[in-house]
Amino acid sequence: MVGVIEPGSASEKKFLETLREMLDEYFDWVTIYETPVLRWEWSKCVIEINGEEYKCRPLPYTLTGVGEGRGLTAKGVSRELGGKVLLHEYPSNIHELRFIVGEALKNGAEAIVFMHEGGRPWNTAVLSSSIPVLKPDTPPGIPVVVLESNPRGMSGFNGERIRVETEARIYDGVGRTMLAGMSNGDKVKVHVSTHHDGIPDDRGYMGKYIGLLRDILTIATRHSDVEVVFVSYTANEIGDPQLNSYTWSWGSRYLLEILESKNLLDNTLLDINLDFKGDVFEIIDNPIPLLPNLDTVNKGKTHFGFDSLVYLNHGIPSVTISGLSPGNVERDIYKDIGYVIEALLKIVEDPESMLKRLWSELVKKHDAAPLEYRSSVTRIYESSRITGVFNAVKALITYTSALASLYVITGSEFHSCITHAPLYSLLGEYMNRVKYRLGERGRIIVWSLDNIILDAGVRLEPSLINSILKRIESFMLIKIDELLNNILELQVCRRSIQGASDER
Numbered sequence: 179m180v181g182v183i184e185p186g187s188a189s190e191k192k193f194l195e196t197l198r199e200m201l202d203e204y205f206d207w208v209t210i211y212e213t214p215v216l217r218w219e220w221s222k223c224v225i226e227i228n229g230e231e232y233k234c235r236p237l238p239y240t241l242t243g244v245g246e247g248r249g250l251t252a253k254g255v256s257r258e259l260g261g262k263v264l265l266h267e268y269p270s271n272i273h274e275l276r277f278i279v280g281e282a283l284k285n286g287a288e289a290i291v292f293m294h295e296g297g298r299p300w301n302t303a304v305l306s307s308s309i310p311v312l313k314p315d316t317p318p319g320i321p322v323v324v325l326e327s328n329p330r331g332m333s334g335f336n337g338e339r340i341r342v343e344t345e346a347r348i349y350d351g352v353g354r355t356m357l358a359g360m361s362n363g364d365k366v367k368v369h370v371s372t373h374h375d376g377i378p379d380d381r382g383y384m385g386k387y388i389g390l391l392r393d394i395l396t397i398a399t400r401h402s403d404v405e406v407v408f409v410s411y412t413a414n415e416i417g418d419p420q421l422n423s424y425t426w427s428w429g430s431r432y433l434l435e436i437l438e439s440k441n442l443l444d445n446t447l448l449d450i451n452l453d454f455k456g457d458v459f460e461i462i463d464n465p466i467p468l469l470p471n472l473d474t475v476n477k478g479k480t481h482f483g484f485d486s487l488v489y490l491n492h493g494i495p496s497v498t499i500s501g502l503s504p505g506n507v508e509r510d511i512y513k514d515i516g517y518v519i520e521a522l523l524k525i526v527e528d529p530e531s532m533l534k535r536l537w538s539e540l541v542k543k544h545d546a547a548p549l550e551y552r553s554s555v556t557r558i559y560e561s562s563r564i565t566g567v568f569n570a571v572k573a574l575i576t577y578t579s580a581l582a583s584l585y586v587i588t589g590s591e592f593h594s595c596i597t598h599a600p601l602y603s604l605l606g607e608y609m610n611r612v613k614y615r616l617g618e619r620g621r622i623i624v625w626s627l628d629n630i631i632l633d634a635g636v637r638l639e640p641s642l643i644n645s646i647l648k649r650i651e652s653f654m655l656i657k658i659d660e661l662l663n664n665i666l667e668l669q670v671c672r673r674s675i676q677g678a679s680d681e682r
Contacts, residue, residue: 181379185215185417185429186351189379194356197374197410200388204395205358205408213432215353215417218303220346223323225291227338234291234323236344238303238416244343245289245321251336254278254590260286263340268294268324272302272483273310273594277585279322280308289321289342291335303416303425309585309625315423317348350419353412355433362405366526367445369407369494370398371485372452373414373429386504387454394452397516401523407446409433411485424627430485434492447571448526449496450519451486459501459511461518462486465579465598466536468495468525474514480581480596490579490598491627493572495536497522529567533559536574582650585623588638624650 183189198208223234227249250262255278264287269275275292282290283306304322305315321342353375359367377387398406411429418428437443462484463469463477481487486496499515525532537559541552558577562570583596624632624646631650636642 185353185413208358211355213353216419217351222345226341239317240322242345246341247288249335249340255281263289268292274592277308279304292324307423310424312424356410359407365405367405369449371409373411403527426483430488449489451498453500454502456501462498464495493576587621
């Protein structure tokens with residue numbers, strides 16, 4: 179089986195050397211940023227059932243350990259699992275996967291075996307907590323593995339004595355991120371970003387991958403009025419040395435903090451994020467829409483798990499082109515990619531028009547939003563006379579990109595909805611579609627990227643749910659209004675410092 183490029187590996191270093199050489203004609207400067215990463219590797223994964231052994235694959239960050247107990251086939255994890263090995267179908271999304279692991283740990287499971295048939299499951303990192311927020315976490319402490327071939331079916335192991343053994347370790351390493359660009363003075367900057375960890379460590383695939391990058395950069399660098407900066411990040415999928423429960427995008431979180439601290443993002447008004455994972459090609463629009471209507475453009479999906487979310491948190495508008503595996507990209511898709519990049523670069527060339535476009539889109543789409551929300555958005559737009567257009571754009575993007583997430587657990591069913599700030603009303607619309615028996619006991623969890631807002635067992639009734647949704651909306655409005663005040667104060671301060679520096 180072909181391996182993948184891992185953060186801090188020799189293959190990563192070799193790949194970046196090749197990438198640098200192949201993209202040399204597009205740029206006149208290249209910088210390699212070293213990034214501290216946490217490396218994970220495994221050497222053994224065995225499931226033993228009645229003397230018969232099955233090979234498995236541990237999920238990161240499973241460590242060396244043994245879990246032994248009676249197999250329990252279950253959907254959901256609401257029951258006591260002491261002395262049991264949980265047998266569960268591989269979940270359909272990463273939120274449910276993380277939730278199952280965290281809850282099974284709380285309920286005393288000895289090990290977790292996910293059953294997966296057909297295709298390769300995600301290499302999603304699992305930790306001890308159920309909710310992926312930006313707070314330090316710990317490895318799961320029990321074996322969490324995937325059994326990819328099971329001739330007996332999942333129920334065939336129910337009640338059997340099962341022993342799961344894994345050998346794996348974590349250790350410090352150094353990952354590498356590549357930045358490259360043209361020296362174009364004070365022009366508006368556009369980042370074309372991607373991440374190289376997780377792509378197949380295969381010469382044939384890499385050739386097609388770099389060829390696709392070259393095609394995209396050829397389109398992007400045609401515009402002489404903007405400076406294109408290409409970034410290839412390390413550690414998007416795993417590698418965070420702090421083991422934050424939100425395990426994604428460590429490489430971009432680390433580097434963008436450095437660039438921000440050196441004021442190297444001041445002129446950056448757009449990120450075009452290229453993601454080569456995923457089976458389906460789609461273009462995820464900025465939370466405040468920038469793109470025209472196309473069949474391939476998704477205007478409602480969040481940027482959760484993508485490096486683009488980190489750009490949004492820094493106030494930089496971002497669009498993600500996902501599912502860019504060379505096998506997915508056909509002639510018609512090339513047309514959409516070219517059309518989208520051209521449209522975005524034309525918008526960025528005129529920052530004042532861009533700000534007006536963003537503001538008018540918000541006003542148009544959220545006319546029914548609470549008065550406080552519309553008032554705050556108007557404050558940002560009008561503040562451009564004091565803070566400057568660039569800072570107003572960044573304030574608007576930061577304000578509207580905060581995430582709100584809703585989990586509803588009813589019996590063995592798991593439902594999730596995650597959205598950006600301009601679309602909080604979707605939480606209510608989603609909740610109205612969740613099927614439940616009137617008066618049924620359930621659990622509602624609401625969380626943002628920073629913390630858990632609500633985690634309560636409730637009796638599911640429309641009046642109670644509407645009350646909870648109103649509380650969520652009020653809480654988020656207060657939080658993002660606090661954020662707005664901090665943003666505007668910071669931007670005014672920075673502009674004053676810059677003005678004083680210019681006078682000298």
